[in-house]
Structure formats: C-alpha cells, structure tokens
Amino acid sequence: MDLDLEVDFDSNTITGTAVCLLVSPVGGGPLDMDTRDLAILGARDADGNALPYHLHEADDVLGSKLSVELPAGCESFTVEFRTSPGASALQWLEPSMTAGGKHPYLFSQCQAIHARSIIPCQDTPLARFTFTCNMTVPEALTVVMAAAPGERKAGAKPGLTTYGFKMPQSIPPYLFAFAVGNITGKELGPRSTVYTEPEMLEKSAWEFAEVEKM
Numbered sequence: 001m002d003l004d005l006e007v008d009f010d011s012n013t014i015t016g017t018a019v020c021l022l023v024s025p026v027g028g029g030p031l032d033m034d035t036r037d038l039a040i041l042g043a044r045d046a047d048g049n050a051l052p053y054h055l056h057e058a059d060d061v062l063g064s065k066l067s068v069e070l071p072a073g074c075e076s077f078t079v080e081f082r083t084s085p086g087a088s089a090l091q092w093l094e095p096s097m098t099a100g101g102k103h104p105y106l107f108s109q110c111q112a113i114h115a116r117s118i119i120p121c122q123d124t125p126l127a128r129f130t131f132t133c134n135m136t137v138p139e140a141l142t143v144v145m146a147a148a149p150g151e152r153k154a155g156a157k158p159g160l161t162t163y164g165f166k167m168p169q170s171i172p173p174y175l176f177a178f179a180v181g182n183i184t185g186k187e188l189g190p191r192s193t194v195y196t197e198p199e200m201l202e203k204s205a206w207e208f209a210e211v212e213k214m
Contacts, residue, residue: 035117036063
C-alpha cells in the first residue's frame, strides 16, 4: 500500500489516498475493506478511471465495510478518504496539553482494530501488508513513524513539510503507528532511539537507558 497523507490540525483530520497494490490480479468483482468513520471521497483504477464503490451501513463496533468493484485483471486501485475528528485511533492534543505548550501533537493507537479509522484496510492480523507513506504536516512539526525514514522535503503548499517512510516487512494493520509534534530524538545505542518532546528528552532517555540490554 502506498499512502499519501496530509495532517490538518485546524480540523483534526487527515486527508489522503491509499494506492492498494494487489499480490495477484483479481478476477473481477467487489473487494471489501474495513473503515470506521472515514469519508470516502472516491475510488479509481490505475488509469484514473472512477470505480464503483459502496460504503455499507455502519456497525457500532466494526464500522462500515467498503466494497470497491474491481475489473478483471486489476492489479492496483486508489481510494481517496478523509478521517473524522473523532477517529478512534487518533489522539489530538492542543498545545496546552503538551510539555512544551507551544505546538499541537498527534499520535496514533491502532490496536486492536482501530487502523480502519485512519486508512481503509483489511483490519485483521491475518491480513498483513507492506507500505510506503508520505505524510505532510506543518513545517514546525516533525513526523516519526514505525517504519524506515526516507526523504524529507518541502510540501506542495507553503508552510508544509512532507516526510517519507517505508515499511518493507509485512505487518498487521494494528502496528501502523506514528506521531506528529515538536519531536526530537536521542540515540540510546546502535539499535534504539527514544523520541519525544525536547522538554521530556532526558527523562525519557533515562527511563529507557537499559533497553539495549533487553
């Protein structure tokens, strides 16, 4: 899956696209994905042609099944979406709720079945996936993600920065994790780095000082 996400702290939403790459071409018909409180803005094939889709009635626990009608031989398709301000996997903090008190903060918690409130996916540990992700945020903020960091570049709009990440190992959706804020890091060893707000960095480094011995 190739994700392109933009974080909006004014509306407490994330708008994005998910390019779903199939392991093998499908024979045609509906492909079902999990969503919860996602606004589906469209679906299209690799050539940009609109695909029929249906967002089913919501279940209080499971959310809404998204069925995208795929043509025979389809190898990839794209879903455009926007999260809800109340997305169950996202925690939005006002500046006053942070240690520094100057910048907003966002972090995710997808376990056990909350990834579906951020991205359309088959939200079960049985369905593992690899992904790339470009996440665009206000330029004063930093993105960290449970994935290998890639290129950092100016966003398409003034005042924004885009961070790239790649996860080549197949993971269950509940391990999709990230944070956005005034974040810095400190290496604890050759395999570990702690990330947090600058005001909490030394305390956090002390808390995890023994992690390399575990």
